Amino acid sequence: xxxxxxxxxxxxxxxxxxxxxxxxxxxxxxxxxxxxxxxxxxxxxxxxxxxxxxxxxxxxxxxxxxxxxxxxxxxxxxxxxxxxxxxxxxxxxxxxxxxxxxxxxxxxxxxxxxxxxxxxxxxxxxxxxxxxxxxxxxxxxxxxxxxxxxxxxxxxxxxxxxxxxxxxxxxxxxxxxxxxxxxxxxxxxxxxxxxxxxxxxxxxxxxxxxxxxxxxxxxxxxxxxxxxxxxxxxxxxxxxxxxxxxxxxxxxxxxxxxxxxxxxxxxxxxxxxxxxxxxxxxxxxxxxxxxxxxxxxxxxxxxxxxxxxxxxxxxxxxxxxxxxxxxxxxxxxxxxxxxxxxxxxxxxxxxxxxxxxxxxxxxxxxxxxxxxxxxxxxxxxxx
Amino acid sequence: xxxxxxxxxxxxxxxxxxxxxxxxxxxxxxxxxxxxxxxxxxxxxxxxxxxxxxxxxxxxxxxxxxxxxxxxxxxxxxxxxxxxxxxxxxxxxxxxxxxxxxxxxxxxxxxxxxxxxxxxxxxxxxxxxxxxxxxxxxxxxxxxxxxxxxxxxxxxxxxxxxxxxxxxxxxxxxxxxxxxxxxxxxxxxxxxxxxxxxxxxxxxxxxxxxxxxxxxxxxxxxxxxxxxxxxxxxxxxxxxxxxxxxxxxxxxxxxxxxxxxxxxxxxxxxxxxxxxxxxxxxxxxx
Numbered sequence: 001x002x003x004x005x006x007x008x009x010x011x012x013x014x015x016x017x018x019x020x021x022x023x024x025x026x027x028x029x030x031x032x033x034x035x036x037x038x039x040x041x042x043x044x045x046x047x048x049x050x051x052x053x054x055x056x057x058x059x060x061x062x063x064x065x066x067x068x069x070x071x072x073x074x075x076x077x078x079x080x081x082x083x084x085x086x087x088x089x090x091x092x093x094x095x096x097x098x099x100x101x102x103x104x105x106x107x108x109x110x111x112x113x114x115x116x117x118x119x120x121x122x123x124x125x126x127x128x129x130x131x132x133x134x135x136x137x138x139x140x141x142x143x144x145x146x147x148x149x150x151x152x153x154x155x156x157x158x159x160x161x162x163x164x165x166x167x168x169x170x171x172x173x174x175x176x177x178x179x180x181x182x183x184x185x186x187x188x189x190x191x192x193x194x195x196x197x198x199x200x201x202x203x204x205x206x207x208x209x210x211x212x213x214x215x216x217x218x219x220x221x222x223x224x225x226x227x228x229x230x231x232x233x234x235x236x237x238x239x240x241x242x243x244x245x246x247x248x249x250x251x252x253x254x255x256x257x258x259x260x261x262x263x264x265x266x267x268x269x270x271x272x273x274x275x276x277x278x279x280x281x282x283x284x285x286x287x288x289x290x291x292x293x294x295x296x297x298x299x300x301x302x303x304x305x306x307x308x309x310x311x312x313x314x315x316x317x318x319x320x321x322x323x324x325x326x327x328x329x330x331x332x333x334x335x336x337x338x339x340x341x342x343x344x345x346x347x348x349x350x351x352x353x354x355x356x357x358x359x360x361x362x363x364x365x366x367x368x369x370x371x372x373x374x375x376x377x378x379x380x381x382x383x
Numbered sequence: 384x385x386x387x388x389x390x391x392x393x394x395x396x397x398x399x400x401x402x403x404x405x406x407x408x409x410x411x412x413x414x415x416x417x418x419x420x421x422x423x424x425x426x427x428x429x430x431x432x433x434x435x436x437x438x439x440x441x442x443x444x445x446x447x448x449x450x451x452x453x454x455x456x457x458x459x460x461x462x463x464x465x466x467x468x469x470x471x472x473x474x475x476x477x478x479x480x481x482x483x484x485x486x487x488x489x490x491x492x493x494x495x496x497x498x499x500x501x502x503x504x505x506x507x508x509x510x511x512x513x514x515x516x517x518x519x520x521x522x523x524x525x526x527x528x529x530x531x532x533x534x535x536x537x538x539x540x541x542x543x544x545x546x547x548x549x550x551x552x553x554x555x556x557x558x559x560x561x562x563x564x565x566x567x568x569x570x571x572x573x574x575x576x577x578x579x580x581x582x583x584x585x586x587x588x589x590x591x592x593x594x595x596x597x598x599x600x601x602x603x604x605x606x607x608x609x610x611x612x613x614x615x616x617x618x619x620x621x622x623x624x625x626x627x628x629x630x631x632x633x634x635x636x637x638x639x640x641x642x643x644x645x646x647x648x649x650x651x652x653x654x655x656x657x658x659x660x661x662x663x664x665x666x667x668x669x
Contacts, residue, residue, distance in 0.1 A: 042470035088660070096482070100459075107467045119543045120463035124453045125632070126483075127506035140660045144512050145504045147454070147483040155501060162519050182466060183473070187481075190472035238447070238500035240492040244479050252497065370484035371491070372500060 003230040003379065004161045004219035007171070008078030010071035011322045013213030013309040014050035017067075018074065023326030026308045027354060029337050033197070033209050033310060038189065040108065040182045047185060048196050050211030050310030058180045061101030064129065067214040069136035072175060075216035076137055079224060083138075085171055090141035091133055092160040093175040094153030096314030098145075099128035101181035129177050139173055147314070149368030150277075151236065152176070154317030157217070157376055158234045164221045171220045176318030179212045184313070191244070193281060198311075200278035200304040201285050201350055203341040208279050211310020215319035229325045232361060232377040235259030239371035246287035252373055253291020253365075260363060260375035261295075268296045272360035272380070273333050275324045276350065277367045278304030279311055280338070288365060289346035302350050307338040317366050321376070324364060328380045333357045385521050386572035387667060389564035391434035392640035393427070396557045396629035399541050403558075406430055414493055420476040421489060424455035424536045428486035429493055431532050431560025436494055441564075444498035446526035447487055448517050449534065450509035451502075452632025453548075454483045456538045486534065498526060508603045509533045510561070510636035511655040514665060518577060521567045532562040533636035550630060557629035561640040573643065573651075574668045579661050583610040586662040587617060590652060593666065594618070597649035601638040607657055614654065643667060 014031050015022035025031060033048040036058060049058075056063055076086060102123040110118040130143040144159055146152040153176030160172035178184075188194050188210060195207030219231060237256045241247035261268060277288055292299065305320045312319045327334045336350035359382040366374045395404060406426040411417070413433020418425070428449065458480035462473040479485055483502040491500050499520075505512035510533050517529035537544050537558050544556055565575060580586040590600070600618045602611055631637065635653065642651040649669045656662030 040466060040470060041472060045472075103459075103463060104466060107463055111467055117546075119546050120467060121456065121460045122547060124456070124459075124547045125506050126452075126454065126504040130505075140657065142512075142515075142660050143505055144516065147502045147504065148487075148500070149482050149484050159501075159503075159516060162516075162523055162525070166519050166522060168515075168519065183462060183478075183481075186466055186472040187462070187478035190478060191475050236499040236501070237497055238488065238491045240488070240495075240497065243485055243488045244475070255497075368484070369479060369482055370488040370500070372484060372488075 003232040004164045005223045005227055006217055006229040006325055007220040007224040008075040008218035009322045010074035010216040011319060012052050012067045012071050013312065013319055014052060014211055015309055017052065017054060019322055019326060023323060026323055026334055027327065027332065029335060031308060038182060038185055041186060045189060047189060047194050048209045050209065051180060052212055059101065059182060061105055063179050064132060068129065068132050068177060071214045072133050072137050072173060072216045075218045076173065079218040079220065081171060086138055088141050089139035089171055089173045090163060090169050091130055091139055091143040091173050092156035093130050093133065093143065093177065094146040094156040094314050094317060095129055095177045096149060096152060097178055097181050097184055098126050099123045100183045101179065104182050133175055141169060148372045149370050150313050150316060151366040151368040151372040151374040152314030154366040154374040154376055155236055157231060157317060158236060158374065160219050161231050164219060171218060174217050174219060174318055176215045176315030178312045178315035185210060195280065197338060198280045198307040199338045200280040200306060200336060201289060201343060201346055201348060202339050203343040205280040205282060205285060207281055208311050211312050213309055213312040213315050213319040215315060215322045217318055217321060228329060228381050230379045232379045233260065233263035234374065234376040235263050236374040239373060241371060244369055246284045246367060248283055248286045248290065250287045250290030250294060253288055254294040256373040256375050257291065257295040260377055264361060264377045266361055269298060270361065271300045271363055272358050273300050273362045274302045275320060275362065275364040276302050276304050277365040278306055284367065285346065288367065289348050293347040299348055301333050301355060302348055303334050304336040304350050305334065307336060321364060325378060328357045331357050385518060385565050385567060385575045386569040387563055387575055387643065388566045388569045388572040389435050389437065390640055390643040391431050391562045392644040393431050393560040394557055394637050396555050397537055397541060403537065403539060418489055422455055422458045422480045424457060424534060425486045425489050427534045427536055427558060427560040428490050428532060431534065431562045432490045432494060432530060435562035435564055441494055441496060441530065442528045443495060444526065445496050445528035445530055446498050446517065446520055447491055447496055447500040448513040448529060448531045449487045449502045450504050450513050451483060451534050452504065452506050452509055453535060455480055456536045460538050508635060508655050509633045510639060511603060517565055521565060527567045529565040531565065532560065533633045535559045535631035535633050555629040557631045559631050559633065559637050561636040576666045578664045581661050583613060583662055586654060586664055587613055589664060591617065595649055599642045599648055599651045601635060601642060601651065601653045603635045603655045606654065
């Protein structure tokens with residue numbers, strides 16, 4: 001077994017609440033962020049945000065109980081597994097927020113009520129989301145919960161792939177989960193990383209726009225009815241430059257790209273396209289552009305998906321994998337909205353219009369706080 | 384063959400009404416440079432990983448696998464207080480330190496590791512999850528060395544810490560930092576193997592066959608009672624079973640590193656699993 005077939009997908013994000021309609025909306029390129037108010041702060045603050053169009057209160061942490069079961073059950077259903085196979089599924093889950101929304105709500109309510117038993121951070125641990133998925137899907141194959149900032153769910157994909165390659169399981173459920181919470185939005189606001197719009201690799205880029213999304217992929221050692229897409233491999237490394245800022249020289253980005261190519265025994269010129277991380281932060285894009293330019297003499301077509309759904313942080317690996325693979329299935333590489341003016345200091349320009357996607361291997365880049373870099377290699381087979 | 388070539392075990396029961404013990408001096412001893420703006424969780428990680436490496440230069444591509452049940456509690460509590468009580472955005476480095484992987488960054492930096500660096504949890508079985516991952520990567524040849532660490536931090540006041548974990552008021556709580564270095568091509572150190580079984584009876588039978596006088600058995604705290612009961616029947620004297628034992632959320636890791644760090648012990652076994660998923664038997668062979 002050389003890879004992991006994508007047998008099922010599910011997604012809820014700013015583009016919609018099922019994977020197919022999300023890909024449709026992405027290809028139309030119509031979604032823009034809205035302004036949301038951080039009510040919990042003393043100083044009135046508004047930020048741009050890509051929210052799931054579900055008609056509920058944005059900071060209600062119980063929304064996980066709606067979206068996680070729906071998205072994961074969709075992925076499992078699409079894969080057509082038997083009851084025994086579902087029960088044996090291991091779960092690989094990546095997130096940045098986990099249950100912090102529950103904690104801030106419960107603590108805030110206790111403070112407002114003047115309760116003497118007020119404890120900050122009342123909901124602890126990383127297992128809330130995994131337990132929710134295990135309960136709703138009925139999978140009992142053991143869970144791995146990844147918390148490596150924005151590479152979390154990409155690393156979860158890598159973990160699932162390796163379990164499949166080693167024959168430890170025949171199928172694996174991989175989930176990325178990030179919903180709006182005040183802690184994350186206020187935290188990024190405090191870091192002064194937020195911008196009103198996303199302009200990846202653009203000369204006028206000024207920062208990140210966050211978003212929420214819950215995505216799932218069902219990976220399998222065997223192809224299903226549709227065997228067009230397969231995770232072939234990947235690599236992950238760590239840059240000790242800074243815990244919070246990307247290393248602008250891009251050396252660790254080049255290194256992880258080369259490690260990923262070596263893992264799938266591919267030469268740079270054989271890569272058909274790149275789904276860049278492209279947060280639109282000034283230093284992040286500089287580092288990625290420098291690293292990619294060094295790894296590729298001739299740059300393959302490059303796309304950024306964050307202008308479609310925002311930066312969904314620890315969930316972006318799975319969420320953007322669902323979107324990118326959906327576009328590849330349709331034979332298209334999506335465009336990058338928001339890119340207009342090339343930055344003369346960067347040696348790359350993302351696609352500004354959709355172009356045909358050929359069979360072959362595509363790379364998906366992910367970078368995060370803590371110096372975490374992860375690249376996944378996704379193969380599109382001929383139909 | 385995978386071997387355990389180094390172990391470190393830090394376990395500190397805490398007393399109510401006293402400040403948390405300072406880690407500054409111990410951390411200075413294992414750090415190549417002073418790190419600014421780190422929190423107590425990072426200190427615990429640096430302390431445990433530094434003692435495990437013990438001045439030895441690890442391969443730069445050594446994989447790092449960190450886990451925790453509760454994660455960086457101090458920074459999380461501080462951030463929630465800044466938001467909820469003070470209605471202010473969190474201080475930048477408090478916010479960054481709420482990420483579990485921030486500790487992995489400093490461990491990697493301190494030990495000059497630039498390979499893969501993961502932070503993964505499975506509540507009540509964090510060490511099991513890390514062993515699953517690291518052993519897979521070693522077997523696949525993704526890494527030749529794997530540094531595994533489980534860290535648990537406590538916060539003051541300890542009664543709040545107990546409340547968060549639904550612990551009784553008289554239970555002593557603890558902090559811990561528990562680390563193992565695994566290597567594929569080493570010639571010394573305990574060998575590490577894993578067997579899997581569909582039914583607990585098969586696990587029990589395999590354990591009986593492998594058992595020698597002086598061996599230790601470590602069960603996972605959240606192991607289902609039926610299996611635990613059967614194991615206790617057969618290996619009663621070998622299982623740590625003290626309901627008053629100072630608690631942190633990764634006692635499985637604490638029991639393993641305590642046993643491995645002790646000189647006189649024979650083989651150490653750890654069991655894990657649940658119905659439907661099957662059962663694992665980890666064997667740290669002397």
